[in-house]
Every structure is written in structure tokens, then in C-alpha cells.
Amino acid sequence: MSKLILTHEVTGLGAPGDVVDVKAGYARNYLIPSGFAVAWSRGGEKQIESIKAARAARELATLEEAQQLKATLEQSVVTLRVKAGNGGRLFGSVKTSDVADAVAAAGLGQIDKRKIEIPSAIKATGSHEATVRLRDDVAATISLSVVAVR
Structure with missing residues (x-):
């Protein structure tokens, strides 16, 4: 087992500044x-305090x-315009940064892409969902509408 200090949020493991034991x-x-x-x-210990202070500053007040x-x-409903081929299959997939950009473009606020979780890869047009962890105790589900652009 290795003892680590998390510098970023890792789903299922912890938040920045947490000390965790994981397999080597x-x-x-x-x-x-x-x-x-x-x-x-x-x-x-000093590094943990600075990480937690930065995290607190970034969190919603x-x-x-x-x-x-x-x-x-x-x-x-957040609309994402992506390149797609015949049958609605995307060239690639929708990333968390794409969702964050679409939310900002819709005027709904700035969201850190690291706080967005897409349950399964979005590789086709249509309706999808993503989860945003706004705080440790608050998570929102966003409805996504993926639209093809030629």
C-alpha cells in the first residue's frame, strides 16, 4: 500500500488534499x-493546507x-453541436471539456471540466445525461442534446 496526497478530485477515492492509502x-x-x-x-502537511485552501477558493462560496x-x-437542456457521419455516429466522442464549453456558451455559468462525469461515452447524436459535482454534497444532472453538424 502507498500513502498519497491527492492533488485533484478522483471519483471514488477522495478530494484534493485528502491523504489516502492505495495499492502501489x-x-x-x-x-x-x-x-x-x-x-x-x-x-x-504544508502542501495539504495549500491544496485545501485553493480548493476552498475554487468551490462555490x-x-x-x-x-x-x-x-x-x-x-x-444543453445543446452540443458536433461533427457526425451518416446515422448520427460521431467522429470521436463528447468530452467533459465539450460539455463545460457548451454550458458556458448557454449562459448557465462556468463549470470546471474535472467536476463533470459522463457515465458512458457519448458517441451518437440524441439525448444524454451527465453529472456535475458542484460541491462535495451537491451534484446536478445535466440533460444534453447532441446535434449533428456537417
């Missing part, structure tokens, strides 16, 4: 090379603001 291979092959975590050390944004996001 998971740490060595995925978390550390991807920049999601750094090795834990005694001197890492209050629970009320997060609830309002959640209500706004869940009431609207």
Missing part, C-alpha cells in the same frame, strides 16, 4: 503519472449558491 501499482502507474496525487511525506446553480442546470 495504482499509485505508481496511474495516480502519480497523471498528476492526480503526490507521494505522502512528513513535509507534505455557499451551499445556497450551489443549490441555485443545480436548479438552473437541471431545468435546462
Whole structure:
């Protein structure tokens, strides 16, 4: 087991600044090379505090603001215009950055692409859903309408 300090949110594992124990291979092959975590050390306590301070600054200020944004996001349908071939199959797939850009273009606010989760790859036109973690205790489900552009 390896003890790590998370620098980014990892679904099912923890939030930035959390100290976690994971298997050595998971740490060595995925978390550390991807920049999601750094090795834990005694001197890492200062680093944990700076990570948590940055996280608090990025988070929505209050629970009320997060609830309002959640209500706004869940009431609207976000349209994504993507290149597609015959039969509605996309050239590639819709990424979290595409969803974040579409939400901003729709005037619904700025969302960090790392807070967006797409349950299964979107590779066809039509209606889909994505989840946005606005805070640790608030998550919104966005309705996506993927439209083909030639």
C-alpha cells in the first residue's frame, strides 16, 4: 500500500488534499503519472493546507449558491453541436471539456471540466445525461442534446 496526497478530485477515492492509502501499482502507474496525487511525506502537511485552501477558493462560496446553480442546470437542456457521419455516429466522442464549453456558451455559468462525469461515452447524436459535482454534497444532472453538424 502507498500513502498519497491527492492533488485533484478522483471519483471514488477522495478530494484534493485528502491523504489516502492505495495499492502501489495504482499509485505508481496511474495516480502519480497523471498528476492526480503526490507521494505522502512528513513535509507534505504544508502542501495539504495549500491544496485545501485553493480548493476552498475554487468551490462555490455557499451551499445556497450551489443549490441555485443545480436548479438552473437541471431545468435546462444543453445543446452540443458536433461533427457526425451518416446515422448520427460521431467522429470521436463528447468530452467533459465539450460539455463545460457548451454550458458556458448557454449562459448557465462556468463549470470546471474535472467536476463533470459522463457515465458512458457519448458517441451518437440524441439525448444524454451527465453529472456535475458542484460541491462535495451537491451534484446536478445535466440533460444534453447532441446535434449533428456537417
